[in-house]
Amino acid sequence: MDVETAKQYLLSKPETILDFPFGKEVSVFKVKGKMFATLAIGKMGKGDEDGHRDWWMNLKCDPDEAAILRDIFPAVIPGYHMNKALWNTVILDGSIPQGEIERMIDNSFSLVVAKMTKKDQRSILLHL
Template sequence: MEKIEVNTYLLNKPFTTVSQPFGEGVDVYKVKDKMFATLARGKMGKADSNYWWMNLKCDPDEAAILRDIFDAVIPGYHMNKRLWNTIILDGSIPQGEIERMIDNSFLLVVGKMTKAAQKAILQR
């Protein structure tokens, strides 16, 4: 997936906004003010990579499995490495798998919200 496709997919999630609280070059995606993804060129904003890097929240067991399966999935860069993965968008991971990882990150964050917030988000 390319940056534009990823950005569109992320922003199509209900109640999602994007901002740059960490500075220019690092997009932070939030659902109801709770972060579920980041997207930046290279090492989260450093211009030493030709690829976009995306951080996504992940179940700890699944995070480890994904790192074993895909070379382009590494422990979350500048994140809690147990709960976050960095996905290097180098074209080696199928689009459907990237979308599934995004969906899981979104649902993990929504799952920690109040029942009322969950209902409002998931019914949309």
């Protein structure tokens, strides 16, 4: 999945906005003010020590599934600058099938929505 496809998919989620609370280098995707994804080049906009410039996407994840995904995909690592038990970083290097990344985005969105008030959940679920 390339970065533009990822952005479009993230923004297709109901009531999602794009915000930049950490600076212009880090895109933050929020639903009703709650973050469910970030997107930046490398380590929060800096790239890595070898000069690689892959896009990194942080996604919320169930702790058990987070560990399993890290075992299956080398491009899934503990959430960079996040709670490592609850967030994964997905490196968009082309090694993970697009459908799997979409599933991870869907799960992140759902986990965040599940923690909202019933009223907010209903207003979002109307659009799914």
